[in-house]
Structure formats: structure tokens, C-alpha cells
Amino acid sequence: xxxxxxxxxNMERWFHSHLVHFVAFMIISGLPVxxxxxxxxxxxxxxxxxxxxxxxxxxxxxxSFLRFIHYTSAFLLTLMAIPFVLYKLTNFTTWSxxxxxxxxxxxxxxxxxxxKFYMKQEHVSFGKMNTGQKFFAQGVVLCxxxxxxxxxxxxxxxxxxVEVASYARGAHAISFVLLGxxxxxxxYLATHPTNKNSYKAMFKTGEMDIDFIKDHHGIxxxxxxxxxxx
Amino acid sequence: MSVxxxxxxxxxxxxCFACMVGCSAENRLRLQRDDYIGVEKSDQEKMPQTYHLTPxxxxxxxxxxxxxxxxxxxxxxxxxxxxxxxxxxxxxIRRPGGEVVIDHEPCIGCSSCVDACPFDVxxxxxxxAYKCHGCYDRVENGLKPSCVNxxxxxxxxxxxxxxxxxxxYKRASLYTKVTGKEHIVYGADKVNDYxxxxxxxxxxxxxDLDAYQLDTDPERTVMEARNxxxxxxxxxAAAIVVGSVGHLIxxxxxxxxxxxxxxxxxx
Numbered sequence: 001x002x003x004x005x006x007x008x009x010n011m012e013r014w015f016h017s018h019l020v021h022f023v024a025f026m027i028i029s030g031l032p033v034x035x036x037x038x039x040x041x042x043x044x045x046x047x048x049x050x051x052x053x054x055x056x057x058x059x060x061x062x063x064s065f066l067r068f069i070h071y072t073s074a075f076l077l078t079l080m081a082i083p084f085v086l087y088k089l090t091n092f093t094t095w096s097x098x099x100x101x102x103x104x105x106x107x108x109x110x111x112x113x114x115x116k117f118y119m120k121q122e123h124v125s126f127g128k129m130n131t132g133q134k135f136f137a138q139g140v141v142l143c144x145x146x147x148x149x150x151x152x153x154x155x156x157x158x159x160x161x162v163e164v165a166s167y168a169r170g171a172h173a174i175s176f177v178l179l180g181x182x183x184x185x186x187x188y189l190a191t192h193p194t195n196k197n198s199y200k201a202m203f204k205t206g207e208m209d210i211d212f213i214k215d216h217h218g219i220x221x222x223x224x225x226x227x228x229x230x
Numbered sequence: 231m232s233v234x235x236x237x238x239x240x241x242x243x244x245x246c247f248a249c250m251v252g253c254s255a256e257n258r259l260r261l262q263r264d265d266y267i268g269v270e271k272s273d274q275e276k277m278p279q280t281y282h283l284t285p286x287x288x289x290x291x292x293x294x295x296x297x298x299x300x301x302x303x304x305x306x307x308x309x310x311x312x313x314x315x316x317x318x319x320x321x322x323i324r325r326p327g328g329e330v331v332i333d334h335e336p337c338i339g340c341s342s343c344v345d346a347c348p349f350d351v352x353x354x355x356x357x358x359a360y361k362c363h364g365c366y367d368r369v370e371n372g373l374k375p376s377c378v379n380x381x382x383x384x385x386x387x388x389x390x391x392x393x394x395x396x397x398x399y400k401r402a403s404l405y406t407k408v409t410g411k412e413h414i415v416y417g418a419d420k421v422n423d424y425x426x427x428x429x430x431x432x433x434x435x436x437x438d439l440d441a442y443q444l445d446t447d448p449e450r451t452v453m454e455a456r457n458x459x460x461x462x463x464x465x466x467a468a469a470i471v472v473g474s475v476g477h478l479i480x481x482x483x484x485x486x487x488x489x490x491x492x493x494x495x496x497x
Contacts, residue, residue: 119484154341180467
């Protein structure tokens, strides 16, 4: 019997690893537009750019360059997302982010399980994703959709009224702030020692030890067993 | 230098639009002065970015009691100018006289000011934002703003804020007394929290505020939500960092304790 099983497909791993690069570029290039607290990024970029281009204003040169990076990353991410979205749409109903059980009680129970695992270090049985991961995934998908639509509306803002463009700018910023907070939690938990098997599976092999799945993701293990995969 | 204020009085205005022509002519001369454009081109091309004072005509009332009103659309040089706050390259500055001015050199035409302005004032042309600068260059050299300078009926007047307000309230009081209609000085007091008070005020019958399209609650709700999200995001991010570090320390401590207990039990 194989000791490991593929839990993340090559497409999922390819998309996730490149998503990290593009999202990092987009966050770094977008933050100075969101708040003056991040002007240092624009100044840092602006010094070499203004020297090379011979422009006078460092902040403007940096901001123009960052805008170019932002637009380019957005375009490349869109191109990259097309095959991934098409691939994921083929199995829309079986996405891991959908709850195993729907309803308030199931959510409370799931949250209690997470509390037991992360705070009391008790043994619990999760699905492929725990309740927190499911909520995270749903939040990320929602924020990404809003960011994507509002971002393209801002690029092609001449097609809309000033009022609508203003709404797009607000939605873009608000959804980014939400996404940023979700990502911070995601990065912490993904790099947490207790999740090293999942981290390894996503970034290295795509595979996870069956014993680990049996021990930590009992519901998922039962599902795999039912499907005859283990 | 004292803070300057402009006042438009709707009562003596004869709709000659000299102010609008004066504004555009002055801005074309500025382009010539700064070597951006030649005389012929500046005379012949439409150049919408040179019109900082534009008419907004509106049919008002119901027939047979209807009338046409031409409202003026212009920058109000807000006390809490949202355009100034949002500009990511600090291209929008406030002059010592209070005028909110766009410096075209650093402007990257990102349209942030357009989205933040509740009066729909800034326009983007050729990758730069344009709006009224209050003729700060004239005012700082002892001249009146162009629109005020050309007004034949003193429907527009300007000067130190205190003096302009004194005159504006005096006129409003007189009109109220003569016509029996309450006249107000729009923008003299705080309009709302988003823009504060204005440095371009208007003397107008209170009942005509709508006709002259003077917004009593100018705002961009979503931009206020954006500002809130920024503040909440900063607090949230700090809380997540503190929570994550706290959780990791707690988790490691708990883990050590658990391992020790297991070793003792097995030992």
C-alpha cells in the first residue's frame, strides 16, 4: 500500500505557488496608493527609477513604476487564472471549501474543534480542510472576485461614471484590506509547526502521508476510503 | 498671509459668464507663460482643462412656474479637502492663502482626486488632473482671482476670509429683509464632516439650494468606508501579529508541557 497520497493536484500547486508571487507584487505595488504610511516603498523604488529616467520627482517616479508593476501583475495573474478557473469549474460541487455540514450548529461545532486543536492541542478529526480554512477560502474567493472586477473597472474607468468608478475604488481598497488580514492569518497557520505536512504537500510534493491524514483528517480519510483511494 | 475666500452672490449675477471666459483666458495665458503651448494653439484649441468654472444648466420647477437656472460648477477649496488627503504622490497642496492646488509636475493622473471629490470637480486630461487653483499666483502677488477681476456686477468678490464673510452675511441679511426669502451663505459654516467648511461660498435663497445644485451633504460614502477600512485594517493587522506571536508562544509552551507529561508517563 502506498504510504502517501496526492492531496493537491499539479494544477492547484502550480497556481498557488505563482499566485504567491503575483499577489506579493500586487500588494507591494498597491500599498503606497492605499496609504501614505507606505510611501517608503514608492521612495525606495523611485530613487533608482528617477535617476535612470531623469525625472525630477522621486515619489511620482516610484508610484508610476509601481503602477506599471501593479497593472502587469494583474494582467499576468488574469492570464494564469483562466486555466485554473476552468479546471476548478469542472468540479465546482466538490470543492474542499464547501462545508461538510451546513448550518449554524455545524459551524459552531467546527470552530470548537479548531479551538481544541490549536489551543488545547487535543486530537480532533478534520476533513481535508477545517472550518477555519473553509471560511478563509470562501473569504479569499469573494475578496478576489471583488478585487478583480473593481480593479478592471478602474483600469477601464472611462467606461463608467465618476460615481461608479468611486465605488470601484472603495470596493477595491476595502476588499484588499480584508484579503490582507485573511492572508496574514493564512500565512501564520500555513507555516505553523502543526501544519508542516500540508505546507510540504502544497509547495513540494503535492502528497501527504496517509498515516497523518488518518490521524489528523479523519473525515477526509473516511472519504478517501469510501472512494477507494486508500 | 491671511486665508482667502471667494464669494459668489447669485442676486446681482447677470449671467454674462465673463467669469468663465476670464478663467479660461487666464489659464491659457499661464500655459503660454510656462512655455507649455504657443499663442495660436492656446487661442484656437478648446482645451477643456483650462475651464475651471463651468456652467451647469438645469430646468427648475414645473410649467408654467418653471425657470432655467445656470449653476456654477467649480472647486470649493474645502477645509478638509478629500482630494488633498487621498493624492498618493502629494501633488495636491494647500497654499498659504488656503487654495487647494494641483502641482502638475508630480501628478501621475491616477484619478484618486476625481474619485474622492464629492463635487465632481477634477478632470483628467493627457494624464494630469486639473481643477481651479484659486488663481493663487495672482492672489499672492496682490491681484484678485481672474473670475472676480472680470465680474462687472461684483457678484463675485474675494479677499481675506473674515472680510468676505462679513460682506456676505451683510448682503444675505439685506436680501432676506427685502425679498422676504431667507438667504444663506452656503459653505461659510461646516457643510458636513467630509468636506468641512468651504473657501468658495455662495449667497443664495435657501429654497434655491437644489436649483443651484449646492449639495447640503456632499460625500462619497464609499470613500469614507475606504478610510474606515484603512484604520480598521491597521488595527486588525496589528491584532493579528500580536495574536499570532502570542499564540505561537502559548502553543510552544503547551507543547513542551505535553511532551514532558508524556515522557513522565512513559518513564
